[in-house]
Every structure is written in C-alpha cells, then in structure tokens.
Amino acid sequence: MSVTDSELSILEAQDAAVASAIEEERRRQLGTLEMIASENFVSRAVQEAAGSVLTNKYAEGYPGKRYYNGCEPSDKVENLAIERVKQLFGSECANVQSHSGSTANQAVFFAAMKPGDTVLSLSLANGGHLSHGHRVNMAGQFFKIVNYGVSADNEQINFDEVASLAREHKPRMIITGGSAYPRLIDFAKFRTIADEVDAVFLVDMAHFAGLVAGKAIPSPVPHAHIVSSTTHKTLRGPRAGIILSNAEWGPKIDKAVFPGLQGGPLMHIVAAKAVAFGEALKPSFANYAKQVIRNAQTLGEALVSKGLRLVAGGTDTHLILVDLRNYNVTGKDAANALEHAGITVNKNAIPFDPQKEWVTSGIRIGSPALTSRGMKETEMRTIAGWIAEVVKDPTDESIQKRVRAQVGELTANYPLRADE
Ligand code: DSN
Numbered sequence: 424m425s426v427t428d429s430e431l432s433i434l435e436a437q438d439a440a441v442a443s444a445i446e447e448e449r450r451r452q453l454g455t456l457e458m459i460a461s462e463n464f465v466s467r468a469v470q471e472a473a474g475s476v477l478t479n480k481y482a483e484g485y486p487g488k489r490y491y492n493g494c495e496p497s498d499k500v501e502n503l504a505i506e507r508v509k510q511l512f513g514s515e516c517a518n519v520q521s522h523s524g525s526t527a528n529q530a531v532f533f534a535a536m537k538p539g540d541t542v543l544s545l546s547l548a549n550g551g552h553l554s555h556g557h558r559v560n561m562a563g564q565f566f567k568i569v570n571y572g573v574s575a576d577n578e579q580i581n582f583d584e585v586a587s588l589a590r591e592h593k594p595r596m597i598i599t600g601g602s603a604y605p606r607l608i609d610f611a612k613f614r615t616i617a618d619e620v621d622a623v624f625l626v627d628m629a630h631f632a633g634l635v636a637g638k639a640i641p642s643p644v645p646h647a648h649i650v651s652s653t654t655h656k657t658l659r660g661p662r663a664g665i666i667l668s669n670a671e672w673g674p675k676i677d678k679a680v681f682p683g684l685q686g687g688p689l690m691h692i693v694a695a696k697a698v699a700f701g702e703a704l705k706p707s708f709a710n711y712a713k714q715v716i717r718n719a720q721t722l723g724e725a726l727v728s729k730g731l732r733l734v735a736g737g738t739d740t741h742l743i744l745v746d747l748r749n750y751n752v753t754g755k756d757a758a759n760a761l762e763h764a765g766i767t768v769n770k771n772a773i774p775f776d777p778q779k780e781w782v783t784s785g786i787r788i789g790s791p792a793l794t795s796r797g798m799k800e801t802e803m804r805t806i807a808g809w810i811a812e813v814v815k816d817p818t819d820e821s822i823q824k825r826v827r828a829q830v831g832e833l834t835a836n837y838p839l840r841a842d843e
Contacts, residue, residue: 453839455765456806456830460742460789461602461630463659464796465695466702466842473661473695481687485677500694507700508665511636512644516673519696520680520688521664524629524653525554527680529561531649531666534679535623536595538565543594543622545580546570549774550604550744552627569594573774578735579606585613589620600627600643603771603787605719605738610646617648625649629664631740633657633791636703637712640740648672657715657741657791660699663692711794715741718790721800725807731814734773734785742789746773752814754783760817761786765830766810786814796837805833 430449435442452464465473477500483490486498486505504519521527536542542562545551549572553560556568569592574581580599589597597617599608610626617624626643632652634640643650650667654660666676681688702708716739723733723743734744747757754770761768771787778784788810793802809826816822 449839454831454834455767456834457792458766458768458788458790458806460769460787460791461653461656462789463633463656463791464839465655465659465661465699466840468842469659469661469695469698469702470840472698473691475691475694477691477694478689480690482690483681483687485681497690497693500690500697501688504693504697504700507697507704508667511700511703512642512650512667514644514650514667515670516668516676518666518668518673518676518680519693520685521651521666522685522689522692523662524552524627524651524664526684527651527653527664527666528552528554528625528627530676530679530684531625531651532562532566532596533683534672534675535625535649536566539567540595541567541569541592542596542598543569543571543585543588543592544598545601545604546572547601548772548776548780549573549601551601552629555598555601555627567592573735575775578774580604580608582609582612582616586616586619589616589622593620594622596623596625598625598627600629600631602630603742603744604630604735605733605740605742605744606735607640607739608643610641610643614646623648625651627651629653630656630742633659633703633708634712634715634740637709639709639712639716649676654696654699657712658699658703659711659791659795660703661692661695663689663696665696714799715790715794717800718794718798718803719743719788721803722788722790722807725804726811729807729811731811741791742787744771744773745786745788746784747786747814748784750815752817753778754785755781756817757786757814760813760823761810763820764809764813764823764826765834766806766813766826768810796834796839798837802833 431442481491482494482497486501505517508517544555547557556562571585624647626647629652635642655662719738732746758770768786768788770783771785772783773785776784
C-alpha cells in the first residue's frame with residue numbers, strides 16, 4: 424500500500440475529522456523511523472481482528488462460564504488465545520483478558536497481596552515501571568514499595584542490594600522487569616532470593632516478551648510464580664495485556680482480573696491476541712526476534728563509534744539507553760530534534776540522572792518496529808549516523824531538515840506491516 428492510499432473509505436465519508444487524524448497518523452508511521460522501544464507494527468491480520476465485529480459483544484466471565492448469552496464464538500476465540508499463548512511460553516495457565524500491562528499488574532497485586540503489603544521492585548529511575556509501585560501510581564499508594572536499583576559501576580541490577588532489602592523488608596512480592604533495562608535479567612537468582620524470604624516472584628516481561636517467544640533470550644516462565652506482559656511491544660500483537668502463571672496461581676489470577684478488576688473483556692482485542700500468538704508460534708517469528716536484537720546491538724555499536732555512551736555498556740535485547748552527557752545535550756532536546764528529523768524516540772532517565780524526569784540525560788531507542796518493516800544491520804548503521812549528527816547539535820535545524828529528507832527516502836522502500 425502506498426502512502427497515498429487511505430484505508431478508511433467509509434469513515435472518511437462519514438466523519439472526515441476523525442478519518443483525517445487517523446490518516447495523518449498512518450502517514451506519520453509510514454514516513455518516519457519509529458524507534459520508540461515499546462512500539463511495533465501489527466500485521467494486517469491482527470489489525471483486522473482488532474477492528475472486527477467482536478467489539479460488539481459482552482462476554483463477562485470465562486469460556487464455558489459467561490454471564491451473558493450468545494458467547495459461543497467468543498469462547499472459541501478466547502480458548503484459541505489461551506491455548507496458543509500457553510504453547511508459546513510453556514505456561515500452565517494463562518489469562519488473556521487484561522486490557523493493558525498496567526491492569527495486568529494490578530490484577531496480580533490484588534491476587535497476591537492485601538493493601539499495605541510490601542513490594543520490592545526496580546525503581547523507575549533505574550529502568551523499572553510506573554505500575555511496579557511509583558509513588559504517583561495506584562500501586563505506590565495502596566502498597567508499601569521498596570525499590571532496588573542498579574550498581575553504579577556496571578549499571579546492572581545490584582543483586583546484593585536486592586538480597587539485603589528482601590531480608591530487611593520481607594516483601595510479599597518481588598518484581599523484576601521494566602521499561603528501560605537493556606540487559607538480560609538473571610531470573611534464577613531472583614527466585615532464590617524470593618524463596619528465601621517466602622515472597623511471590625513476578626516477572627513483568629512486557630518489553631521483551633517477543634524475544635522470549637522467539638527464543639532469542641531466556642524465558643522467565645520456569646522461574647517466576649507469575650509472569651505479566653503487554654502484547655503490543657516486541658510481541659507485536661494488539662495493545663493489551665496477559666498474565667501467565669502456574670496451576671496454583673491461575674484460578675486466583677482469573678478471579679482478580681474478572682470480577683476483581685475488570686468487567687467485560689475486549690473480545691476484539693482477545694481475538695487479535697489469538698492471531699498475534701499464532702504468528703509468534705511460526706518459525707519466522709524466531710528469525711524476527713533474533714534480528715531485533717542484532718539490529719539493536721548494531722545500532723548501539725555504531726552510536727558508540729560516534730562517541731556516545733550506552734548505559735550498561737550495550738544491550739542484550741531490543742533497546743539501548745543512550746547517555747547524552749558526552750555531547751552535553753539533554754534527552755528532551757535530543758528527542759525533540761530527532762522528531763523534527765523524522766526519527767521518533769523518547770527522552771529517558773539514565774541511572775543516577777542529574778536532570779529532572781521531564782528533561783533527562785538520555786534517550787531510549789528500540790529496534791522492534793523497524794525490524795518489522797524489514798530493516799537490517801545496514802540500515803541501522805545509516806540511522807545511527809543520522810541520530811549522532813542530529814543530537815550533536817539539537818539547535819541546528821539544517822541538519823534536521825536534511826536528515827528528514829533522507830529518512831523519507833529510506834522509509835519509502837519499506838512497507839509498514841510484515842504481511843504486506
Ligand atoms: N510506556 C511503556 C514504555 O514505553 O515502555 C511502558 O508502559
């Protein structure tokens with residue numbers, strides 16, 4: 424499909440204002456380099472399921488036990504999603520109804536804890552996630568949150584700190600995973616600590632679920648009591664969440680999701696999850712996952728060759744965190760300049776960041792979306808050159824203008840979706 428072909432003929436005729444904003448977004452996605460580490464491009468098949476008539480159906484409950492009638496097709500769809508995701512990750516149980524990663528985590532909190540219980544999680548400032556207990560988040564207000572961080576020397580999880588905080592605070596739950604941690608996580612080490620203090624061990628694999636599905640990195644499933652995830656990042660499904668668990672936790676998680684937290688599931692999104700899980704079970708998805716990592720590593724190495732520093736010395740996954748202090752530039756200025764140049768990333772705090780959280784000293788860059796478009800190492804090296812040029816002087820609009828034109832030429836050669 425070319426950039427000039429709108430996909431929205433009926434909507435255009437009925438509601439030009441909304442259609443035009445959506446069309447603007449489609450062109451933005453197609454004509455720029457999407458490098459936000461948590462974004463991806465779903466296949467047409469996933470998009471069709473997400474836009475299907477299942478949006479019309481109420482199906483409160485679970486397959487075979489619904490409150491409303493007329494749920495037979497919904498049962499089929501949800502069973503497909505459950506069976507496929509269990510097969511994909513080798514888990515005993517799966518709940519596929521969470522609307523998002525944050526509500527998936529909320530359901531786990533309600534299943535495993537009472538308000539006031541203690542949680543030990545990676546701090547947001549060191550790569551964790553809001554829903555793991557930041558003070559402004561619901562979790563931070565209903566539970567006592569203790570944070571571990573990364574070591575100053577290698578910027579990787581400080582296991583001595585995890586163990587000593589666990590012994591001191593005896594948390595009911597220990598969480599790992601986050602949104603800006605580029606290295607592999609030693610899940611076995613976490614489980615040993617969790618067992619020692621009798622804590623529930625939750626891994627939030629939202630960012631790297633697709634890499635686990637493609638067997639490109641080790642799985643948390645054999646180590647954690649419960650694994651939560653989004654489905655739209657590296658996993659390349661619709662915007663939503665899932666929760667995997669063992670047989671002991673499965674029924675408690677189901678109860679916490681519905682009726683504990685949610686009402687009717689978004690059946691169109693559950694259907695899109697089933698399609699995405701089916702895609703992730705194919706051998707081609709393993710190639711995709713490996714290429715995502717090769718692309719992130721190539722991008723990182725190329726940026727280092729231009730004098731930039733990578734947090735934690737590089738990446739084992741789909742994302743890199745760039746420390747811009749060598750260039751004396753803030754994350755905010757760099758991300759804005761890159762947007763003008765047609766390259767979308769986000770400003771991101773780096774560990775021990777001297778800047779405020781709305782400014783930051785870093786940018787987070789990810790490879791999942793461009794890898795879905797078919798870009799490989801050669802393109803990553805080219806893009807790294809553009810990124811380095813733009814962030815070196817974010818005030819130089821002539822560089823941004825030139826790079827914007829080069830980005831337009833490059834993106835014109837790549838479709839948005841893997842099945843186009
Ligand atoms: N907003 C997501 C991310 O970008 O990592 C996490 O929820």
